[in-house]
Amino acid sequence: MDLPVVVGVDGSESSLRAVDWAADEAVLRGAPLRLVYASLWERYEGESLTDDLTKPSDELMAEDVVDVAAQRAHRRQPGLKVTTQILPEEPEYALVHESREAAALVLGSRGRSGFVEMLLGSVGLTVAAQAHCPVVVLRGSHDNQVRTGSGGRIVLGVGGKEAVAFALREAELRGAEVDAVRAWRAPARETTDHPLLAGEPARLHEQQASDTLEEALSEVPEKVRVHRQTVEGPARQVLLAASHTADLLVVGARRNTGHLGLQLGRVAHGVLHHAACPVAVVPERT
Template sequence: MLDDQEATRAKHGSGAVVVGIDGSASAVRAAVWAGAEARRRERPLRLVQVYTLPQVRAPIAVGTCEQVRAGLAERAEGWLSEARTAVLAESPGLTITTGAREWSPVAALIQESQHADLVVLGSRGLGGFTGLLVGSTAVSVVAHAHCPIVVVRGRMPQDPPPAAGPVVVGADGSSDSDGALAFACEEARLRSAGLTVVHTWSDVVADGVLRPHPFQDDAAEIDRVEHARLADQVRPWREKFPDLSIDLDVTRGRPVQALLERAEHAQLIVVGCRGRGGFTGMLLGSTSQALIVHSPCPVAVVRSPDEGGEETR
């Protein structure tokens, strides 16, 4: 029986790895990263540039408006060509398609995600994708996308993303983190890398509920119980990926701090859209913002399998 991704591919053809291009160096680095990812997945790469006609308060002549539109379209094609050249320099022979259009960047990326394996974004932007990773725009893309999204980051804004180290994934026992685990296991397999599964616990809260005796429970016993729960969640993935090295990392503390510390030596960090316990509200609060802004490696955000994206027309 086909899973959801395979059923989508059967209906629409092989899903591409899609990259949002905006003329920034960050987007070019994201495209190069995505090209290597497409090669590993044996998928084509699709480069997308979306531009919006600037709003002006004073009326302008129709001819002037059309000249601006033509200029934006020409610039978009130039940015796409630049990104394509950079990708082919690192991934020669990769099948690449491009698309430039006048529309809303968020709506365009959501629509592209309907038939994509993955949508990849740079960590800084300009042009049509300005501010894409800040505030409600990023939340909108992730909340309605039909596939995982990766934000490509390096240690410093101008640095390329790391290519060595384990894949790190946050897990909290929820079905949402099961989706992240599935994605992370496959990524680690494709990269011939190890997988580190991170789970945090708190003295005060357990499974989203206040502990009866906060700060009084035996920390060693809590750690043992949480480790056993994580082992139970990971067991099916050990069986599905018997050749994959999977390390369990259970620690007391805040999820964002634990994940950022492990990201220092990782090549990819993976989280779910929502969860419970330590990872509640991952994409709606400070944890997601911290990962997107401060992670020294790419961040993948994965929707749970039972969350369908909304159609964008």
């Protein structure tokens, strides 16, 4: 049985955009779509779509949210199998639990206005940090159209193997190209006493980045075109710059032994807050 693509919905426009993206993703994967509403989320901003007063208002609101989301998914992809679930739980707990049996978990960005629109809310950060499957957060303002054979550009921050595998599969499904990026930096106070560093200390770090790329991309599907790039600079800034012309940015997050869930580093945390395109955070097992 194919694992579903799961979407966390709350009635906001951001979560409805996530439904659009996830519906397209589910069709690409040949997977069902599952819409999940955690009833302890903040209320849907707007009047209830029904006047049935025989049920508690929270229950009516939850039903409205999932019904609207399901209708939107069916309009987007008429033949898609869609199921819905209302859970009386905190959203962080509910979505992390859902991630155990999901191909991917898709969320909208939770910003409201002004500078805050650039920032991801606490639910999204917690889920991205603890989920057991890739988490896609709908950053950016473009329409995020995803169609079979539609092409496009996926930026991969090369680190762990799971993120690499996810990016390559996404590219294969979409007919997209991959820009595999490895950032590198020479320490500001690099010593030149060592014979390997004498004369060209920066070149050694660039070569190490290039070697990392080659090792990570040793098995690329025949139909996927990959561009390898080593870029000098902080990884977060390099990937944020690349996100402005990307359809998807993929980064890994390592599970820190002895702690609950994934411990998001500065790179994943930064791109989730500020990327100009959807971001996929892929759990890396150690």
